Amino acid sequence: VSSDLIAQTQARLDNKTKPLGALGRLEEIAARYAAIAGNFAPETGPKVIYTFAGDHGIVEEGVSACPKEVTTQMVFNFLRGGAGVNVLARHAGAEVRVVDIGVDHEFEPAPGLHLCKVARGTRNFTKESAMTREEAIAALEVGIALADRAKAEGIAMLGTGDMGIGNTTPSSAIIAALTGCPVAEVTHRGTGIDDAALQKKIGLIEAGLALHRPDPADPVDLLAKVGGLEIGGIAGLVLGAAANRIPVVVDGFISTAGALIACELHPNVKDYVFAAHASVEIGHRRMLQRIDAEPILDLQLRLGEGTGAALAMGIIEAAVKILKEMATFAEAGVTP
Amino acid sequence: VSSDLIAQTQARLDNKTKPLGALGRLEEIAARYAAIAGNFAPETGPKVIYTFAGDHGIVEEGVSACPKEVTTQMVFNFLRGGAGVNVLARHAGAEVRVVDIGVDHEFEPAPGLHLCKVARGTRNFTKESAMTREEAIAALEVGIALADRAKAEGIAMLGTGDMGIGNTTPSSAIIAALTGCPVAEVTHRGTGIDDAALQKKIGLIEAGLALHRPDPADPVDLLAKVGGLEIGGIAGLVLGAAANRIPVVVDGFISTAGALIACELHPNVKDYVFAAHASVEIGHRRMLQRIDAEPILDLQLRLGEGTGAALAMGIIEAAVKILKEMATFAEAGVTP
Numbered sequence: 001v002s003s004d005l006i007a008q009t010q011a012r013l014d015n016k017t018k019p020l021g022a023l024g025r026l027e028e029i030a031a032r033y034a035a036i037a038g039n040f041a042p043e044t045g046p047k048v049i050y051t052f053a054g055d056h057g058i059v060e061e062g063v064s065a066c067p068k069e070v071t072t073q074m075v076f077n078f079l080r081g082g083a084g085v086n087v088l089a090r091h092a093g094a095e096v097r098v099v100d101i102g103v104d105h106e107f108e109p110a111p112g113l114h115l116c117k118v119a120r121g122t123r124n125f126t127k128e129s130a131m132t133r134e135e136a137i138a139a140l141e142v143g144i145a146l147a148d149r150a151k152a153e154g155i156a157m158l159g160t161g162d163m164g165i166g167n168t169t170p171s172s173a174i175i176a177a178l179t180g181c182p183v184a185e186v187t188h189r190g191t192g193i194d195d196a197a198l199q200k201k202i203g204l205i206e207a208g209l210a211l212h213r214p215d216p217a218d219p220v221d222l223l224a225k226v227g228g229l230e231i232g233g234i235a236g237l238v239l240g241a242a243a244n245r246i247p248v249v250v251d252g253f254i255s256t257a258g259a260l261i262a263c264e265l266h267p268n269v270k271d272y273v274f275a276a277h278a279s280v281e282i283g284h285r286r287m288l289q290r291i292d293a294e295p296i297l298d299l300q301l302r303l304g305e306g307t308g309a310a311l312a313m314g315i316i317e318a319a320v321k322i323l324k325e326m327a328t329f330a331e332a333g334v335t336p
Numbered sequence: 337v338s339s340d341l342i343a344q345t346q347a348r349l350d351n352k353t354k355p356l357g358a359l360g361r362l363e364e365i366a367a368r369y370a371a372i373a374g375n376f377a378p379e380t381g382p383k384v385i386y387t388f389a390g391d392h393g394i395v396e397e398g399v400s401a402c403p404k405e406v407t408t409q410m411v412f413n414f415l416r417g418g419a420g421v422n423v424l425a426r427h428a429g430a431e432v433r434v435v436d437i438g439v440d441h442e443f444e445p446a447p448g449l450h451l452c453k454v455a456r457g458t459r460n461f462t463k464e465s466a467m468t469r470e471e472a473i474a475a476l477e478v479g480i481a482l483a484d485r486a487k488a489e490g491i492a493m494l495g496t497g498d499m500g501i502g503n504t505t506p507s508s509a510i511i512a513a514l515t516g517c518p519v520a521e522v523t524h525r526g527t528g529i530d531d532a533a534l535q536k537k538i539g540l541i542e543a544g545l546a547l548h549r550p551d552p553a554d555p556v557d558l559l560a561k562v563g564g565l566e567i568g569g570i571a572g573l574v575l576g577a578a579a580n581r582i583p584v585v586v587d588g589f590i591s592t593a594g595a596l597i598a599c600e601l602h603p604n605v606k607d608y609v610f611a612a613h614a615s616v617e618i619g620h621r622r623m624l625q626r627i628d629a630e631p632i633l634d635l636q637l638r639l640g641e642g643t644g645a646a647l648a649m650g651i652i653e654a655a656v657k658i659l660k661e662m663a664t665f666a667e668a669g670v671t672p
Contacts, residue, residue: 017419019526022528023635024635066671069671077668083353083662083668087654092654301362318650332413335406
């Protein structure tokens with residue numbers, strides 16, 4: 001993203017009827033959004049949130065408070081419009097599209113559902129690699145293809161979301177492997193496990209990392225060995241959004257694990273990422289630091305699905321409207 | 337507000353298809369909003385932001401980077417729909433109504449403008465009381481009457497906003513007088529004054545407080561001696577909103593000074609207040625602590641007008657939609 005374009009957009013914002021910088025982060029968001037779009041009156045719609053769903057072999061070890069079947073059940077909930085992300089996306093005027101990239105269930109074709117299954121879930125990474133390298137690449141390609149298609153459709157803003165019982169576990173594994181920090185510092189309660197289950201979860205991640213020794217310099221290796229199919233799909237969507245110059249709003253902990261993989265693959269990707277919110281999951285802050293992203297919201301969310309992305313899209317759209325609709329000093333006859 | 341109703345609403349939220357508490361502050365917001373409205377499917381519209389405008393005698397001392405005329409110029413900007421609050425309120429689906437409660441200009445009647453002038457600005461509080469006690473009460477009554485009228489119109493959610501060159505100065509004076517904390521700890525740069533002007537501003541507030549010794553146990557005395565007409569109007573709107581059981585979204589530093597006066601007048605008022613955002617003004621945090629309010633957003637805003645209130649209304653509406661629209665475990669066939 002051109003820093004010249006950011007500066008030129010900021011100069012326009014500085015002419016609006018307000019003290020310099022008085023709209024704080026809205027100005028920063030608007031300037032970067034306009035620079036990504038390459039014009040000073042960028043479109044903010046259509047907006048689409050892709051919610052990637054996948055299952056996790058590690059669930060058989062008891063890392064989640066929910067049974068694995070909930071992944072499938074929630075896909076149906078998304079398709080009927082009853083889940084959190086549906087409600088918040090409707091509020092934001094965004095469309096939710098569900099991507100079966102790795103659910104352990106065969107879905108019939110349905111409106112709003114993309115059938116892009118790479119495998120029926122990952123394998124238990126305490127015993128074997130979660131995915132083969134080929135599967136990890138296939139998951140990335142699913143996301144990339146969806147971003148390419150979004151570009152062709154004229155979609156102005158993308159959002160990411162996830163559904164996958166057990167998926168805080170691979171997300172914690174990814175940030176721990178990438179930074180070398182202690183697993184306990186980036187591992188939290190997911191859907192709400194107790195202290196004993198949390199200790200067990202930490203031990204399982206440590207065991208998986210010790211077994212596979214993923215190469216932190218090879219994000220695809222990391223994704224394959226301890227990641228998830230939906231995390232790979234999200235990483236691909238973020239990569240594809242950047243390649244197509246579409247702003248992408250990254251949801252919480254699991255989505256940021258995907259964004260992290262994308263940003264490690266190419267350093268320019270982070271310019272296209274808007275971090276929606278600060279998750280309750282303790283590893284999230286470290287992920288955001290690694291991609292130099294400041295979350296837009298902090299509402300103590302820990303649901304995933306794209307719920308935070310939907311809310312943040314509303315703020316981003318508001319920021320862009322400031323750029324497009326607010327009067328300048330000259331237009332309003334206000335003394336600068 | 338009934339804590340039973342809050343608990344009953346939370347129980348409904350706990351049945352939605354998500355881990356317990358996973359929507360964090362959205363759940364807390366929805367539960368309190370429903371308890372205020374007294375039903376589990378509360379309306380969130382129509383939404384109205386009242387932006388109270390007034391001038392300040394203290395401006396003659398050089399406390400602001402802007403000339404006093406900007407207050408009047410900005411009222412015209414509001415009426416033409418070009419100001420920040422207009423843009424953000426349109427985005428939120430809220431109406432902006434401007435209240436001339438104390439501008440040093442005679443306005444002609446205009447759509448969206450309430451002519452409720454109490455005086456043509458306050459007096460310079462380093463020399464005399466900003467208002468008489470009667471003027472302060474009249475300002476409160478303007479806000480109360482607008483809230484009563486909003487109830488009669490069926491308005492579901494109110495927001496507050498302010499316009500008044502110089503009005504961070506009385507706002508800092510109010511929180512300093514109320515808590516007895518050092519003026520320097522709650523006084524900041526407003527529209528963007530430099531270090532020398534900030535030191536001068538602190539000295540002027542200290543001088544005003546030393547001259548008038550406002551009684552912290554008498555909020556009307558405080559409002560009259562070192563406050564502002566728009567701050568009084570906001571305080572009245574907040575009081576009237578609580579009396580009429582209408583949720584009121586309080587904008588930033590100046591609006592919270594008004595909310596503070598209202599909450600000091602009756603301890604139950606704070607139950608009806610939603611704090612929109614954390615202002616850049618350093619005294620804001622202390623105001624919010626005093627009314628036990630946690631801001632919804634932190635976007636480094638310092639514009640006022642009701643801009644933060646408009647953004648926060650969007651989040652509050654989203655929270656209420658979660659309560660109203662999200663499927664339960666039973667409805668969705670999801671394992672709890």
